[in-house]
Amino acid sequence: MDLTPRPVTDAESRAQNRRRRWAPMIIVALALVAGGVVVSQFLTSAIDYYCNVDEVGVRDGCVGQRRIRVQGIVVENSLKQTNGVTEFSLVFQDKTLRVQYQGDPGGVFQECIPVVAHGRVVDGVFDSDRIEVKHTNQYVEKNKTRFEATKETAACSQLPG
């Protein structure tokens, strides 16, 4: 019995076989490229030091005018929005930092909520060009709060103490 593979004569079947053979290889190659892009993006974003407010000007990488990310909680009654500029203070471990941001931060930004601000310290004020709201892992039903908190200050009712 002759068991040698036969050449496929039908042109359509040949093209189909080729596609079937190459498609997974292309997907594997694309997955490798995509994996490389994801890792490089992560490493590039990690270039900006991630500092808590109390580490600004103290910890290595958080000093000087270099671009950093600062994490802290928006201080109650510190939020001011005038002429498209948002100003507020961030607190972490009893240290505060004044932040200035052009525009509306978006998300659920409000007082007493943890945020991450991207930018640099200029004359003691953190000049930010990007704000990300860092929601806590606590979820409280709206109707369970003891008083009807307004949306703007709702996060303050969640603070301990």
Add this chain to the structure above:
Amino acid sequence: MTTTQSTATPTTQKLGIATAIAVSFLVLSGLIFSAEDVVQGSTVRMMYVHVPSIWVAYLAFGLTALCSAVYVSNRSRSLIWDRFAGASAEIGVLFVAISLVTGSLWGRLTWGTFWVWDARLTSTAFLFITYIGYLAVRRLGGTFTQRARRSAIMALLAVLEIPLVHFSVNLWRTLHQKASIADPNAKVQLDGFMLFTLFWGLVSFSMLFAWLLIHRQRLMALEDAVQDQGLDRAIQERRTEAGR
């Protein structure tokens, strides 16, 4: 005459109906019965899809690794384990995609951005890409045994990413919040009905996973059988030629 084979049995039909009921109740509970969050408002409802999706993805990839380990360690090298591994990975990829999309939408509404390259989001995206690669590797050709062996090795390596994804929020400073129910201090951080709805989401999505897994594995067995029939037919043709 063509014969049709169904992947359903009375048991899977019952499971399907139970899953449909469970998911329907989740929709009602998530959209109507559960209250808004004091800070996030209605946006919190995203959680009832986002968290169960990633839970199912972890479960699916864990099962893929387990079935691969059984395939590799078992002398019989039964292909049923390989098919369960492949089917589970396919469903896992689908649910990671759902988790990434819902997470991105939720992020836009709460964080103010669709995407940040923080450790949790990046590692989840990497997990998604890894398993897309796994599925492509399964289709690289060769015999069923070759497919099973190479994909089993990849599955056993890929599963190591799951602890990295899950604990990334503790290992790095991330924008993504820490775990609410799987907190290392075991302190539940969700109010009553929110916790129940989330728990119900985990249960109903797990049922959906089981239903999809059984059907997909059976479909894969039929696909393999069709491929086998093609080979049998070719051998039969050669035998006929040789007999002439």
